[in-house]
């Protein structure tokens with residue numbers, strides 16, 4: 001698919017003719033088919049679509065959490081498809097940061113320990129990375145909450161810890177599945193702003209699944225899925241302001257619904 005980042009910076013992620021079928025006894029569920037797109041370095045892509053349209057399935061394939069039944073995914077020059085278990089685990093650990101709807105923090109660890117966890121799991125010496133951890137705590141505004149455990153943090157704060165944890169390995173891409181799905185309007189905006197800032201200030205590539213039209217306006221591009229296929233795309237222009245972006249997203253959703 002065309003996008004304005006094309007030819008300016010290399011692609012971080014490429015999906016080629018990606019498909020996923022689930023066998024349910026006699027029945028074959030085609031969750032995704034013929035998905036073709038690329039994401040450039042530093043690009044922020046939102047994925048929207050009705051429930052069951054294949055958004056989470058797509059994110060799982062892009063992140064090597066599941067294997068496609070057709071096509072392939074290339075991440076930072078490495079084909080994820082057909083890698084062995086060990087290699088795929090390493091690729092996930094070092095090249096991908098995940099953010100989930102329900103934060104998935106370890107309850108016995110402090111905010112700081114949760115953020116450092118991906119480094120520790122990768123056998124890195126945490127002390128060497130202290131400046132990076134401090135910078136991320138500052139970025140997400142939690143320097144004074146670093147010793148709090150998840151149940152001593154608000155929902156918005158927990159998601160900010162989860163975002164810092166995803167950023168700590170400087171992954172090739174962050175994949176977020178409904179990161180604002182469990183947050184109120186104010187906390188949702190704070191998370192989307194942080195994702196935008198990570199993109200602008202750290203050149204962090206982002207792919208974010210969202211149901212929320214307002215959240216999608218923070219992206220550079222919105223891809224619309226329906227019945228497992230890419231049906232539409234919006235490429236925002238830099239100077240476009242939120243209200244104009246929002247009406248473009250809402251219009252795209254309405255046109256899609258009207259054509260059903």
Ligand SMILES: Nc1ncnc2c1ncn2[C@@H]1O[C@H](COP(=O)(O)OP(=O)(O)OP(=O)(O)O)[C@@H](O)[C@H]1O
Pocket residue numbers: 022023024029030031049050051052053054055056057058
């Ligand atoms: N493990 C599975 N086995 C069988 N079918 C599955 C499996 N996982 C997903 N599906 C089916 O694939 C389709 C896409 O599911 P997916 O979870 O990707 O949708 P989604 O767009 O993320 O929906 P939501 O917005 O509700 O999260 C659905 O029809 C779903 O029922």
Ligand SMILES: [Mg+2]
Pocket residue numbers: 055056057
């Ligand atoms: Mg989903």
